[in-house]
Structures are given as C-alpha cells and as structure tokens.
Amino acid sequence: MSTPEQTPPPSHTPDRARVFVVSGPTAVGKGTVCARLRERHPEVFVSVSVTTRDPRPGEVDGVHYHFVSDEQFDELIDNDGLLEWALVHRRARYGTPRQPVEDAVARGQVVILEIDLQGARQVRHSYPQARHIFLAPPNWDELVRRLVGRGTETAEQQAERLETAKRELEAIKEFDEVVTNGEIEETVDRLVELTGL
Template sequence: MGEQRSVAGATPHEPGGRIGAARPGVYVISGPTAVGKGTVCGRLKALHPEIFVSVSATTRNPRPGETDGSAYWFVTDEEFDRLIAEDGLLEWAVVHGTHRYGTPRRPVEEAVAAGRTVILEIDLQGARQVRGSYPMATHIFLAPPSWDELVHRLEDRGTETPEQQQRRLRTAARELEARSEFDEVVVNGELDETVDRLVQLMRL
C-alpha cells in the first residue's frame, strides 16, 4: 500500500468531552437510505472546500474510474486487520457479507489538529461505533420530510430492484426509530435549506 499506510494508519488518541463551539469539530452525518446524505455532503463540500470529508478504507477492488484516496483507500485484508488491531479505525463493518469498509482514525485527527471541520458520512451502525471510539463528535441525523417522500426518493433513484428496495425500506424504518440517539435532527426537504441549517450547526 506504500503511502496508504501513513494516511490510514493508527495514531494515539485521548478520548474526552465534546469539542466546544470555538474549536474545530467532527460531525457525523447519518440517516436512512435515500435520505440524501451524499447529495447534502457534496453541496457542503462545494460551498466550503475547507471542510475535510473523511474517505473510507475498503478491502474491495477499485471499480473503473476510481482512484486510491479519492473514492476510497483500497487496502488488503491484512492491512485492514492491522488497522483494527492498532485502533486505527473509528468504525468499520462488513458490507453485503463480503468486503469491509471503515473510517481511518488518523486523517480525521490530523484534520482536527489542523483546525479543519470534519464530516463523517456513515450509516447508523458506524455512527454508533463512533460514539464510543470518538466521543467528541457531534451526531446529526438527516430525516426525510415524510415516509412517503423517502419511498419516492428510493424508487426514483432506480438503482435497486423491487426486492432490494423493500429490504432497504425495512432497514430505513429501523434507522428512523434511532433518531433520538442523535444530538441534532435535520429534516432534508429542500436541499439549500438543509445545507443552510448544517452550516449553522457547524458554525462554518
């Protein structure tokens, strides 16, 4: 992996209280499938390029057009095992029963030390892990305006079969029940309004 080891490697940390308003912060943005997490984070990054959006490490192979360190950090199973053993991941999971994905700790902590605001766009399982591994983070739940709108967005996306859509919707129903676990809940209705609210919360 070469330089990848220095980017995704572990680093010592000292858990403490949540980062205060006057300091750079780590913001976990989570929510159910099709709620628009990627679109919202993409707009935030475009408006505020100083934001550091975490890049996940994965054991799967690159797809055409994907470059190392941009879409993902592509690592071997052995390297992923080392990151776990050295506490080098804030969270990780097996996805679709095959490949592993995780959030490298070191780039996040280096970005915070450099005074940058950090965004982790992750699912509920990952958010729960980060609550334990990095308790200073602020957790923001993106919610749909309504259940019907969430179903419409998933169907309109057109990237899943009907069976896959139903499976995702069952997961989404469970995820919506967890909104009370988060520090803030932002309803993602109109994109610009959602981004404006997040900018206020992050004090950008």
C-alpha cells in the same frame, strides 16, 4: 482573577474539536448533502470512507470511497486504523480511516463523518466530543422514491434497504440534532449553522 477551572478553553483545543457525525437512513441523501456542503465550504474536511463493496457507476476511488479488498480491510482493523467500521446490509463493510480525521482535527478543521447508524454509535463511544446530526427524509414515501430512483439496487436489495431504513429511523432520538433533507440548499444552510462554518 479567574482560577484555571474558570478560564474558558481556546476555541480550537482538542476538548472543542469540531467533529460532526452526519447519519441517517439509507437513500436519505447523506452523500449528496455532504458533497454540496464541501462545494460551498472547501475548508471542511469530509472523511472518505473505505468500503469492500464494488464501485457504483460514476463513483471514483479516493473521492466517493476508498475501495479496498477484504484483506486490506482486515489489515486496517488489526492495526487500529479505523475510527469505526460496520457490516452494512449484510453485504459489505464500511469504515472511517482514523489517521486523516485525527490530522484534520489537529489542524483545527471542521470535520464531517458521513456514516451509517452502526458507525455513528461506535463514534459516540470512541470519540465522545463529536456532535451527532440525523439527516431525516421529509416523509417515508419520499425516501422510497429516492431509493428506487437511484436505480443502483435490485428489487430484493431495495426491499432489504427499506427494512433497514425503518429501524434506522427509530434511532432518531439518539442524535443531538435532526435536519430534514427536503430542499438541498436549505439542508446545507442548516448544516452550516450547526457546524459554525
């Protein structure tokens, strides 16, 4: 007869909470990949970040991000309402609302946190059960092409983001898994495999 220490935990206990951090350098396609994953698996909970930056063309509040004022962001920090938060590119703050993530974990859902490197590092400490997946570009030239092709930043902002991307790529060894984002369907197939969907 097994002792309590030898008995394996049920598949959806808090110890086996299926929370996955998807991070990587700017313009690698984190948002596109996570959106496609959710299209294929609507049961996945993809956390919607809050941000103090202005919406880009086509972005919808509550879908792509929750767009908030600096005062609202401060209130979330003061009330421990964020699982992580960071100042990105010295321009705007981004954060992951805590309550929706905890609610999804309690329901036994697979949870995806699509966040930048600073946020991923915070989650490693604040939620150590999470698995960390680094989304990498096929090569540097392709990352540059994607960033410039977005057309959402000035030349100065692009240069700044590329400098940030170089530092972010150096953090690849901090992650549990690395997925190269070349062809989107293959990338999503790999995420499905890693998350056990």
